[in-house]
Amino acid sequence: xxxxxxxxxxxxxxxxxxxxxxxxxxxxxxxxxxxxxxxxxxxxxxxxxxxxxxxxxxxxxxxxxxxxxxxxxxxxxxxxxxxxxxxxxxxxxxxxxxxxxxxxxxxxxxxxxxxxxxxxxxxxxxxxxxxxxxxxxxxxxxxxxxxxxxxxxxxxxxxxxxxxxxxxxxxxxxxxxxxxxxxxxxxxxxxxxxxxxxxxxxxxxxxxxxxxxxxxxxxxxxxxxxxxxxxxxxxxxxxxxxxxxxxxxxxxxxxxxxxxxxxxxxxxxxxxxxxxxxxxxxxxxxxxxxxxxxxxxxxxxxxxxxxxxxxxxxxxxxxxxxxxxxxxxxxxxxxxxxxxxxxxxxxxxxxxxxxxxxxxxxxxxxxxxxxxxxxxxxxxxxxxxxxxxxxxxxxxxxxxxxxxxxxxxxxxx
Amino acid sequence: xxxxxxxxxxxxxxxxxxxxxxxxxxxxxxxxxxxxxxxxxxxxxxxxxxxxxxxxxxxxxxxxxxxxxxxxxxxxxxxxxxxxxxxxxxxxxxxxxxxxxxxxxxxxxxxxxxxxxxxxxxxxxxxxxxxxxxxxxxxxxxxxxxxxxxxxxxxxxxxxxxxxxxxxxxxxxxxxxxxxxxxxxxxxxxxxxxxxxxxxxxxxxxxxxxxxxxxxxxxxxxxxxxxxxxxxxxxxxxxxxxxxxxxxxxxxxxxxxxxxxxxxxxxxxxxxxxxxxxxxxxxxxxxxxxx
Numbered sequence: 001x002x003x004x005x006x007x008x009x010x011x012x013x014x015x016x017x018x019x020x021x022x023x024x025x026x027x028x029x030x031x032x033x034x035x036x037x038x039x040x041x042x043x044x045x046x047x048x049x050x051x052x053x054x055x056x057x058x059x060x061x062x063x064x065x066x067x068x069x070x071x072x073x074x075x076x077x078x079x080x081x082x083x084x085x086x087x088x089x090x091x092x093x094x095x096x097x098x099x100x101x102x103x104x105x106x107x108x109x110x111x112x113x114x115x116x117x118x119x120x121x122x123x124x125x126x127x128x129x130x131x132x133x134x135x136x137x138x139x140x141x142x143x144x145x146x147x148x149x150x151x152x153x154x155x156x157x158x159x160x161x162x163x164x165x166x167x168x169x170x171x172x173x174x175x176x177x178x179x180x181x182x183x184x185x186x187x188x189x190x191x192x193x194x195x196x197x198x199x200x201x202x203x204x205x206x207x208x209x210x211x212x213x214x215x216x217x218x219x220x221x222x223x224x225x226x227x228x229x230x231x232x233x234x235x236x237x238x239x240x241x242x243x244x245x246x247x248x249x250x251x252x253x254x255x256x257x258x259x260x261x262x263x264x265x266x267x268x269x270x271x272x273x274x275x276x277x278x279x280x281x282x283x284x285x286x287x288x289x290x291x292x293x294x295x296x297x298x299x300x301x302x303x304x305x306x307x308x309x310x311x312x313x314x315x316x317x318x319x320x321x322x323x324x325x326x327x328x329x330x331x332x333x334x335x336x337x338x339x340x341x342x343x344x345x346x347x348x349x350x351x352x353x354x355x356x357x358x359x360x361x362x363x364x365x366x367x368x369x370x371x372x373x374x375x376x377x378x379x380x381x382x383x384x385x386x387x388x389x390x391x392x393x394x395x396x397x398x399x400x401x402x403x404x405x406x407x408x409x410x411x412x413x
Numbered sequence: 414x415x416x417x418x419x420x421x422x423x424x425x426x427x428x429x430x431x432x433x434x435x436x437x438x439x440x441x442x443x444x445x446x447x448x449x450x451x452x453x454x455x456x457x458x459x460x461x462x463x464x465x466x467x468x469x470x471x472x473x474x475x476x477x478x479x480x481x482x483x484x485x486x487x488x489x490x491x492x493x494x495x496x497x498x499x500x501x502x503x504x505x506x507x508x509x510x511x512x513x514x515x516x517x518x519x520x521x522x523x524x525x526x527x528x529x530x531x532x533x534x535x536x537x538x539x540x541x542x543x544x545x546x547x548x549x550x551x552x553x554x555x556x557x558x559x560x561x562x563x564x565x566x567x568x569x570x571x572x573x574x575x576x577x578x579x580x581x582x583x584x585x586x587x588x589x590x591x592x593x594x595x596x597x598x599x600x601x602x603x604x605x606x607x608x609x610x611x612x613x614x615x616x617x618x619x620x621x622x623x624x625x626x627x628x629x630x631x632x633x634x635x636x637x638x639x640x641x642x643x644x645x646x647x648x649x650x651x652x653x654x655x656x657x658x659x660x661x662x663x664x665x666x667x668x669x670x671x672x673x674x675x676x677x678x679x680x681x682x683x684x685x686x687x688x689x690x691x692x693x694x695x696x697x698x699x700x701x702x703x704x
Contacts, residue, residue, distance in 0.1 A: 038532070039523075039524075039527060039532065039631070039632065040632050041630075041632060043527075043532030043630070043631075043632070044532055044533060044534055044630070046532070047531065047532050047533075185677040211675060211676055211677075212675060212676060212677035213671075213676035213677055213679065214676075214677060214679060214680055216636050217671075217676065217679060218427065218623070218626070218627055219423055219427055219668065219671075220676075221419070221423055221552075221554075222419075222420055222423065222668055222671040222672035222676065223671060223672075223676040225416055225419060225420075225672070226416075226672065229416065241534060242534050242628045242630075245534075245536075245628065246627075246628070249543060250554075252543060253543055253545045253552060253554055254545070254552045255552070273533065273534045276534075276536075277534055277535075277536045277628055279538055279542075279543075280543070281543070
């Protein structure tokens with residue numbers, strides 16, 4: 001008798017709990033983690049991306065959010081350091097219990113965080129971290145056939161493809177015979193330099209030298225003097241923003257006027273801060289880019305204008321566009337989850353992503369050693385009279401490619 | 414030969430700046446007996462002040478030395494009087510914990526700067542920022558030359574203070590033996606606080622001298638904290654002459670490493686020298702000079 005009573009009591013309690021969890025409809029915001037460098041050396045980029053996530057979030061929520069629930073981003077600061085990035089990703093997954101992570105700025109940090117996401121089987125939508133191995137399953141002890149076990153997805157092209165838009169410009173217009181490569185000694189810089197050296201070989205351009213430096217250097221003159229001595233037709237630089245500005249400023253100071261072209265590999269060279277800090281020395285510098293606000297993509301210009309309206313300043317470059325679009329991909333994926341926001345459902349929805357963003361079409365495909373990689377074109381921009389203009393490919397350009405360049409004249413007071 | 418000379422002179426000029434960054438730290442090390450891990454961060458404050466004066470009133474960074482350095486000096490006084498000295502006074506608080514306090518001060522300064530100025534990169538553009546002097550085929554950056562000259566003047570001024578004045582003698586006495594100095598009637602509290610202020614002012618001045626050629630953001634400090642630390646050890650703890658030698662050695666070694674080995678190993682070169690000095694010359698360069 002007593003036993004039955006206890007049993008009934010237990011069942012009742014159990015029922016209450018189960019009813020509770022079934023009946024309670026979740027109405028709070030859906031939280032998604034975003035990993036960005038908000039302090040430290042790369043904070044300038046991180047802030048631009050965070051602003052863009054916020055801008056997108058407000059628009060998404062104003063339009064009714066995700067299936068009636070609000071979208072919320074939980075930001076975690078990786079400070080630009082891989083170890084901090086790792087623990088930040090762990091915090092997002094274990095403490096904030098987000099079912100998905102977005103963001104990822106620097107290559108080294110993103111790769112470290114990706115390992116965490118993979119370990120906890122949490123989908124990670126990378127928007128900037130560009131070193132190739134991030135979407136190569138073999139670097140995570142998987143094979144290309146393990147798509148169902150691989151949780152990393154990437155929107156931006158890998159660094160080895162950043163210069164693809166540049167290739168035709170070089171082979172058709174500039175035709176340089178030699179190149180000198182200067183790069184930061186990080187994963188992004190080293191891998192980018194390696195793949196550009198390969199590209200140069202393919203195009204028949206001789207690589208006269210390849211020099212690295214560590215971020216935050218005060219005096220680049222030793223390096224630039226070595227480059228000047230080699231007398232290259234073209235200088236190719238892979239740098240974050242202030243190193244980029246100092247490189248150009250000091251190239252001007254030592255009268256390094258012989259190259260036909262100074263080319264940046266995206267990253268720092270397209271940022272407004274590059275122009276502000278390099279001043280005159282930034283003029284006519286060419287850079288690879290992934291996006292430009294004048295591209296014929298629906299919403300690109302609106303995003304650019306809205307950003308300037310909200311945050312002021314010079315407006316975002318491709319980094320902002322990546323982040324803004326990533327937020328829309330997140331919203332699209334979650335909407336297609338139809339109420340079940342578990343990691344597995346989100347992953348399946350990510351697999352089926354096929355949408356248009358201000359950054360261009362987003363679809364995760366497999367090719368070569370990579371899976372879950374969005375394929376896209378890259379473009380070439382040039383700083384002309386203090387404005388970043390799209391100069392290549394020709395049919396999309398909004399300004400004439402200024403070439404040949406007389407550096408003595410451009411750099412004159 | 415040309416490249417060699419360019420490298421040597423470039424290294425020397427940078428070394429001059431490193432020297433005054435190092436002297437500030439070594440003074441603090443001598444008197445307070447702690448490594449000031451907020452050193453670069455205090456430099457950052459000086460840089461922001463100079464940048465502010467430049468933005469607001471168009472004041473030339475070299476002129477704002479007269480305005481910003483006293484402010485940084487006062488900041489140093491404030492920090493040491495209310496945050497560091499109370500810890501030094503208590504014997505139960507180990508020196509390691511006083512060092513932790515400087516780490517905390519550094520963090521607060523950085524985050525305050527981020528709060529006020531955001532993470533944007535700033536730089537000061539003056540008419541002479543990009544000017545160079547050509548000596549034959551060697552190009553010298555004009556701001557760097559001015560910085561070097563001012564650095565020398567500052568150092569001479571400091572030595573005059575240390576050697577000729579009562580205050581300077583008190584500082585040296587306190588650095589040599591705090592208890593004995595106290596017994597001789599020196600207020601070690603006052604000296605401790607003043608020394609931290611002077612050290613802060615010096616590194617603030619170094620930051621302002623660097624401003625026309627470098628750039629500024631809240632996290633600019635730690636790079637220079639590390640440099641100052643290396644210089645201090647190189648020169649020998651607490652020795653201003655050693656810090657000058659250490660700064661110049663570091664500047665030249667880094668630049669030569671950058672030119673002839675690889676720019677990527679620039680910091681490595683500095684740290685290798687640091688290790689070699691620790692192993693073979695544990696007292697630093699001051700062992701050679703005996704000062």
